[in-house]
Amino acid sequence: MDEIVAHVRTLQIGDALSKTAAAEALEELAYCDEENEALIAAAGGIEALIHLLRDGSAEAKLLAASTLGIMVINDDNNVLIAEAGGIEALIQLLRDGSAEAKTWAARALDNLAFCNRILIAEAGGIAPLVHLLRNGSAEAKLLAASALGSLAFNGDSRVLIAETGGVPPLVHLLHVGSAEAKRLAARTLGILALNENNRVLIAEARGIPPLVELLSDGSAEAKVEAAWALGSLAWIDANKVLIVDAGAVPPLVELLRDGTADAKLNAARALGELAAYNECSKVAISVAVGLEALVQLARRGRVTAAIDIDRCEGADRLGADVYRTIVRFAGNPAKRKAALVVAALFKDCVPCEVPDDIKAAIGSYL
Secondary structure: OHHHHHHHHHHHHOOHHHHHHHHHHHHHHHOOOHHHHHHHHHOOHHHHHHHHHHHOOHHHHHHHHHHHHHHOOOHHHHHHHHHOOHHHHHHHHHHHOOHHHHHHHHHHHHHHHOOOHHHHHHOOOHHHHHHHHHHOOHHHHHHHHHHHHHHOOOHHHHHHHHHOOOHHHHHHHHHHOOHHHHHHHHHHHHHHOOOHHHHHHHHHOOOHHHHHHHHHHOOHHHHHHHHHHHHHHOOOHHHHHHHHHOOOHHHHHHHHHHOOHHHHHHHHHHHHHHHOOOHHHHHHHHHHHHHHHHHHHHHHOOOOOOOOHHHOOOOHHHHHHHHHHHHOOOOOOHHHHHHHHHHHHHOOOOOOOOOHHHHHHHHHHO
């Protein structure tokens, strides 16, 4: 404790050289040591580091940003840094610091962003984060994408991120980023896509094809984010066509069968959106999943409607939609019902007779 108090005191009253040395010492003490982080805060270190962040030398600013970036992981310090004006100082460093200092500022803001998203946006943090997303190092771009994703949980920030030009560099990151950068870009685009205008912008920036590629080639975590993003983009009919044309249905079906629990939820959501109000989407889904699933129903020969459809969520929604259609034909034999559901995927309304091509596809099971 005495050592920490001495270093903080040096930050407060020392000359430029000694302040830099004290900041470096505090950085080392804070690294992976929650007890020391709390002691630095208790000794007044946060306020002293923020003052150095504003008025220190270039090296001292970098060390102050680095130390705050480490300390901000602690929830209590997160609050203290925001209350002491750290957000504004970090954003200023994001604008005019060295490349390395900008990276540390982005790291600190990324850790601050989830609990302080409105403060960061109001302090003007979105524009320099978008600039870093375009022009920063690979690590800086990753951190900027992550921070913008947290800020985008606020509806006004979704609009501002898009207006500041955030969509194209996020799409570019889907093409060239590391596996983790691609995941974060998909996550941020998925949150931005909760805004209707942004769905159009993402499609215009050709964001759909790399998201579909991520469904097949990304990490398990990236597939979850890509499925969510495509599900949000599919709220626009024009995007449904683009998503299906980009080949999204087969990997979404694969996720529905074999993905993690979150992947299944997001895949079911996306397939449900694609199946609504678009004929080519219905055809693609029926080919990939509808025939197989419904043929199994036809093969069993009996269907139960003992399911509370309106309470179904997530992955169960897809099955519930099948049952909902089957229930409409309660007077028909179960095998006939399954055939009619398949036919319904190809038509806007269920025909009186099963079309010959559908009958041929599942006839051996009837």
